Amino acid sequence: MKFVAFERAKQGTGASRRLRNTGKTPGIVYGGEGQPQLIELDHNALWHALKKEAFHSTILDMELAGKTGKVLLRDVQYHPFRQQITHIDFQRVDAKTKLHMKVPLHFVKAEESQAVKFESCVVNHVMSELDISCLPADLPEFIEIDLSGLKKGMTLHLNEIQLPKGVTAVTRGKPNPVLVSVVVTGGGEEAAEGAAAEGAAAAAPAADAKAAPAKAPAKAPAKDAKAKK
Template identity: 80%
Template structure:
């Protein structure tokens, strides 16, 4: 994806406020061999781009002063209640340096699994995005995970998923987190809970006078 940025000469709260009034969004691009550079973008174009999943997880082509460079979106600051982007951060990408980035996870074919098709279980997506490490050329737009093999009572862990070539998962805390869990139908859980509950005490009959 490609977007156009312009040099921003002035900085500070007042200058940024005046930019937003004119339909521009202040930002910054940093990293790589160059110095951090102040930029501004057309707000409406940026707003529509941010609605696309790929803009958040793909390497972007940023055109600035007639030159194009590779960058990643690193941070977006939104107004608390207005449809307004207040600031954006981009990081330059070096083709020879591994990067870390979060990418969305797309789960497919759950309806074809034994758990759903035969046992009518509910499939819960525990993780919706995955942090990965790879070279820029290997960065996937998203990771697709096939759930057609799910069975009742089964959970899918990260170690069971084959990641794209050159891509490693970055886990913090749990080494092998659960990605998907399978929950039995509510109709099956209800009788089990009823059986485990104590039987109600019989009401004592009233004695004859």
């Protein structure tokens, strides 16, 4: 993706406020061999660009002062309650230096799995993005994960998926985190419990009939009458 930035001469809270009032967003670009440089961008164009997933996870072409350079989005700051971007940061990209980025996970074909199609299960996405390290040329826009092989009770771990060429996962804490888990829906459990309850109800009358005591003889009331005399 390509966007246009402009050089920003003034800095400070007052200058940034005046810039925002004119429909611009202050920012900075840093890293690489050059010095940090103050920039400004058109707010409306930036607002629409930030709605695209690729703007957050791919290498961008930034046109600045008639030259185009490779950058990555590193930070965005928003106003607490207005629909306004207050500041944005970009990092220059060096083709020979590895990047550390978060890329989104795209889960596909879950509806074709045995767990969803036949076993009344729901697929729970434990992670929605993954920290990776790679060279700029190997940076993927997203990582696609095929869930068609899921079955009831399964969990899918990081070491069970194939990462793109040149990409290494960066994990903290757990070396092999869970990406996806499969859980049984409440409807499936209730159906099983309902069937068991119906079976128990049908068996109850037969059991009660066997357990009921025999009726007393018909002559018993007459004996009671003689005893009273």
